[in-house]
Amino acid sequence: ETGVTQSPTHLIKTRGQQVTLRCSSQSGHNTVSWYQQALGQGPQFIFQYYREEENGRGNFPPRFSGLQFPNYSSELNVNALELDDSALYLCASSRPGVTGSDSTDTQYFGPGTRLTVL
Amino acid sequence: EDKVVQSPLSLVVHEGDTVTLNCSYEVTNFRSLLWYKQEKKAPTFLFMLTSSGIEKKSGRLSSILDKKELSSILNITATQTGDSAIYLCAALQGGSEKLVFGKGTKLTVNP
Numbered sequence: 001e002t003g004v005t006q007s008p009t010h011l012i013k014t015r016g017q018q019v020t021l022r023c024s025s026q027s028g029h030n031t032v033s034w035y036q037q038a039l040g041q042g043p044q045f046i047f048q049y050y051r052e053e054e055n056g057r058g059n060f061p062p063r064f065s066g067l068q069f070p071n072y073s074s075e076l077n078v079n080a081l082e083l084d085d086s087a088l089y090l091c092a093s094s095r096p097g098v099t100g101s102d103s104t105d106t107q108y109f110g111p112g113t114r115l116t117v118l
Numbered sequence: 119e120d121k122v123v124q125s126p127l128s129l130v131v132h133e134g135d136t137v138t139l140n141c142s143y144e145v146t147n148f149r150s151l152l153w154y155k156q157e158k159k160a161p162t163f164l165f166m167l168t169s170s171g172i173e174k175k176s177g178r179l180s181s182i183l184d185k186k187e188l189s190s191i192l193n194i195t196a197t198q199t200g201d202s203a204i205y206l207c208a209a210l211q212g213g214s215e216k217l218v219f220g221k222g223t224k225l226t227v228n229p
Contacts (some may be wrong), residue, residue: 042219056214106166112159
């Protein structure tokens with residue numbers, strides 16, 4: 001158990017709808033990263049939030065947006081859902097700091113949200 | 119373009135065998151190499167490697183980074199059925215702090 005929690009566990013939506021996924025970071029972690037993992041692929045970086053600000057973004061369109069709250073929990077919002085958005089959405093928390101420090105650079109993952117778009 | 123390549127993509131062995139999983143990376147502003155084990159959903163952290171040539175061990179698992187060759191290996195000795203999983207390799211990119219993942223190696227250990 002990493003202490004990172006995500007909700008909901010599973011979600012089924014139809015094309016064009018909007019979805020909000022939630023993540024609570026591990027205690028003491030101030031950074032949350034979101035990843036999309038399609039079937040048979042490795043996770044792809046969506047974006048990262050550090051102290052409530054976006055701190056880097058991958059190759060995802062603007063309809064993927066996020067928030068981080070003062071308690072460092074985070075939301076991922078996806079608008080205008082497409083069939084290809086069906087995937088496992090993972091969040092990971094970390095506390096970036098000293099380079100090469102296992103206790104700070106390592107990202108710990110939550111159990112994920114399985115999103116199915118019909 | 120940043121990329122991480124893992125090989126083999128799939129591996130089937132018998133209990134007791136030793137396996138070596140490979141990972142190569144081309145990532146700008148490389149900081150560290152991480153290995154994760156993914157059984158159902160959440161990738162579970164195994165190792166983080168930052169320095170070249172220093173082996174990290176945890177029980178039957180060990181891993182080493184070669185920064186000259188831009189590669190890493192994960193070794194599992196005396197495999198057990200519980201080792202069956204997808205093993206993900208990821209390069210941590212400094213600045214953006216993002217992980218660039220490979221596609222993973224699916225390991226199946228048969229009794």
